[in-house]
Amino acid sequence: MSANKTISDITARIVERSKATREDYLGRVHDAAAKGVHRSVLSCGNLAHGFAVCSPADKQALSGEAVPNLGIITAYNDMLSAHQPFETFPALIREAAREAGGVAQVAGGVPAMCDGVTQGQPGMELSLFSRDLIAMAAGVGLSHNMFDSVVYLGVCDKIVPGLAIAALTFGHLPAVFVPAGPMTSGLPNDEKSRIRQLYAEGKVGREELLEAESKSYHGPGTCTFYGTANSNQMLMEVMGFHMPGSSFVNPGTPLRDALTKEAAKRALAITALGNEFTPAGEMIDERSIVNGVVGLHATGGSTNHTMHLLAIARAAGILLTWEDISDLSNAIPLLARVYPNGLADVNHFHAAGGIGFLIKELLKEGMLHDDVRTVFGQGLQAYTIDAKLGENGTITREPAPEISGDAKVIASIETPFQSNGGLKMLSGNLGKAVIKISAVKPERHVIEAPAIVFNDQAELQQAFKDGKLNQDFVAVVRFQGPKANGMPELHKLTPPLGVLQDRGFKVALLTDGRMSGASGKVPAAIHLTPEAADGGPIAKIRDGDMIRIDAVNGAIEVLVNPAELAAREAAKADLSHNEFGMGRELFARFRQNAGPADRGASVFY
Structure with a gap:
C-alpha cells in the first residue's frame, strides 16, 4: 500500500x-x-587479540571468513x-x-x-x-x-x-x-501524580511520597x-x-x-x-x-x-x-x-x-x-x-485484532481521539518552540498572561512555596538550554504548576529547557530556540510582559513593541555553578559546541 x-x-x-x-x-x-568481511583485513596479531578469550571452536570459526x-x-x-x-x-x-x-x-x-x-x-x-x-x-x-x-x-x-x-x-x-x-503495572500513574501534587502542597510528607513512587516504580x-x-x-x-x-x-x-x-x-x-x-x-x-x-x-x-x-x-x-x-x-x-x-x-x-x-x-x-x-x-x-x-x-x-481491545486506550482510524497528533511547533518574535497538547484541555490551548521570569527552576519552586504565584501567569524559565547547562528536564515544575492550574489560575510554562515525555496537563512551550545563553529574545523578557502561547495557530510571542524589545539589553545569568560537580566539568566542551534544539541539540551536527 x-x-x-x-x-x-x-x-x-x-x-x-x-x-x-x-x-x-x-x-x-x-x-x-x-570491503567485505572485515576480519579479513586484520593482521594475525589483530585477530588474535580479538578472539583471545573465545572457545577453541569460536576461534576456529572466526579464523576464516565464512562464519x-x-x-x-x-x-x-x-x-x-x-x-x-x-x-x-x-x-x-x-x-x-x-x-x-x-x-x-x-x-x-x-x-x-x-x-x-x-x-x-x-x-x-x-x-x-x-x-x-x-x-x-x-x-x-x-x-x-x-x-x-x-x-x-x-x-x-x-x-x-x-x-x-x-x-x-x-x-x-x-x-x-x-x-x-x-x-x-504498579500504582496507577494518575494516582502517583496526585500524590506528587499533594506533596507539593505540603499535604502529605516524604514518607507517603516515597511509598507511592516505590509502588509505581517497583x-x-x-x-x-x-x-x-x-x-x-x-x-x-x-x-x-x-x-x-x-x-x-x-x-x-x-x-x-x-x-x-x-x-x-x-x-x-x-x-x-x-x-x-x-x-x-x-x-x-x-x-x-x-x-x-x-x-x-x-x-x-x-x-x-x-x-x-x-x-x-x-x-x-x-x-x-x-x-x-x-x-x-x-x-x-x-x-x-x-x-x-x-x-x-x-x-x-x-x-x-x-x-x-x-x-x-x-x-x-x-x-x-x-x-x-x-x-x-x-x-x-x-x-x-x-x-x-x-x-x-x-x-x-x-x-493484529480487527477491533481495539479497549477503545478508551487505542482507537481505530475511523474514530480517533483527536484529529491531530498533539505535538505542535510554535514560532514568533521569541523564536521557535515545541508544545505537546495531547494531554492539555482545549480551553488551555491558548494562554495569554503576564510573565514571571526565573533563571533557575529552583527559583520557581521557592516562589510557589512562598505563596507568590497565586495568579494568572506564564512562568518563563530561561538559561536552561544546551549551551547554558545541558538542557535538563524540568519535571519538578509540573506539580506546582499543576496545583496552581487546579486552583483555577491560567498558567503556562515557557522555557528553553525540556519537559520530555511526561509533559502533561499544563501548557508548556519548550525547547525554545535561540536559547537565552545564545542571546535569544527570551533573555529580554521582563516580569509583567504579556506572553501569548497559541497552540491553535502555532504562535508564541511577547506582546511588547518591537522597537522597545529590540532596544532592551539581554539579561545575563551566572552559570558558574553549572560548570563543576557530578561530572559537569567533563562536559564543558559539549556545552560549548552544542547545536540548537531545532537541529537536534547535537555536538556532531
Whole structure:
C-alpha cells in the first residue's frame, strides 16, 4: 500500500532537501560494505587479540571468513530497572548465535543514566549530552572491525537515540535493536501524580511520597508511563529496527527470551555473508524517518524526539526539520491514550492491540510508508501482528485484532481521539518552540498572561512555596538550554504548576529547557530556540510582559513593541555553578559546541 498524498509530499520534500548529504552518506556506507568481511583485513596479531578469550571452536570459526560474528552493544547496568534485564541477554544471544552457525561477542558497553533518578539534581545536566556520548562509546566498541552485524541492547531516554546514531554511523553493518520491555503495572500513574501534587502542597510528607513512587516504580523493566523510553520502543518498531511485536513484552518471561534469541538469529541472517544483506544505513531512509514521526504523533509520544529524531536522521544524511514534524502532526490523528495522555499504561496499550493494531490502522489510510525495508525483511504490513510463544520456544505471529481491545486506550482510524497528533511547533518574535497538547484541555490551548521570569527552576519552586504565584501567569524559565547547562528536564515544575492550574489560575510554562515525555496537563512551550545563553529574545523578557502561547495557530510571542524589545539589553545569568560537580566539568566542551534544539541539540551536527 502506498502512502497518501500528504505523507508522500512531505517525504518528497525531505528527500529533495537531503539529496547532497544523503548521497555522500550512502557513498561512505557502500565503500565500507564493499570491503567485505572485515576480519579479513586484520593482521594475525589483530585477530588474535580479538578472539583471545573465545572457545577453541569460536576461534576456529572466526579464523576464516565464512562464519558471521555478531557484535553486542549493551547498555546493561543493575541499578536502573529498564536496563537490569539485559544482564542475561548476552548469554541468550551467544546461544542463539551458535544455533544459527555464528559467533557473538560483547563489543562494548555504553553508559545508561536515568532521568528519573537525576530529576532536579546536578547530574541531570549530563542527560541530554549522554546521547552523543553513547553514540561515541558504541563507536569505540565497533571500531575493532570484528563484526558482521550488531545487536543493540538499550531502552531508555537518551540510550536508544544514541545507539541509533551509532548504528547509522556504522551503517554498513546490519543492526537489530533488542528491547527489554516494560515493568508490570504498579500504582496507577494518575494516582502517583496526585500524590506528587499533594506533596507539593505540603499535604502529605516524604514518607507517603516515597511509598507511592516505590509502588509505581517497583521492578525490572521500563517505567510504565508513555514517556521517552517507551516512545523509543515504539519508534524502533515502526522504523523497522525491532522484530515485529517485540516492543512491550515484559522482561523475565519466556516470550521475551524467545524474541531476544530470534532477534540474534535474524541479525546473523542479514549479514553480507548471506542472501539478505540489510545494512542499517540503506535500510533506514527518508520513508523510515517519516514513519517514526507518524508513530510519534499517533501515540502522543515524547517531545524529546523533536530533537532525537533530527539527530538520528542527520546521522543517515537525512535533513528532517521541525516544520516537517509539525506538518505531519496536522495530518496524523491521535490513536492512543496512554499516561500522561490518558489513564492507561503501556501494558494496557499492548494488551489492547498495541503497536501491531496501531500500524494496521495507520496503513488503512496510507499514513505510513509500507514499502520500507526492515530487519524482518518485509514492509510494515508484516508488523501488523501480535507475537506469541509457539512450540519449542519459537515465535508465532497472529494478525493484529480487527477491533481495539479497549477503545478508551487505542482507537481505530475511523474514530480517533483527536484529529491531530498533539505535538505542535510554535514560532514568533521569541523564536521557535515545541508544545505537546495531547494531554492539555482545549480551553488551555491558548494562554495569554503576564510573565514571571526565573533563571533557575529552583527559583520557581521557592516562589510557589512562598505563596507568590497565586495568579494568572506564564512562568518563563530561561538559561536552561544546551549551551547554558545541558538542557535538563524540568519535571519538578509540573506539580506546582499543576496545583496552581487546579486552583483555577491560567498558567503556562515557557522555557528553553525540556519537559520530555511526561509533559502533561499544563501548557508548556519548550525547547525554545535561540536559547537565552545564545542571546535569544527570551533573555529580554521582563516580569509583567504579556506572553501569548497559541497552540491553535502555532504562535508564541511577547506582546511588547518591537522597537522597545529590540532596544532592551539581554539579561545575563551566572552559570558558574553549572560548570563543576557530578561530572559537569567533563562536559564543558559539549556545552560549548552544542547545536540548537531545532537541529537536534547535537555536538556532531
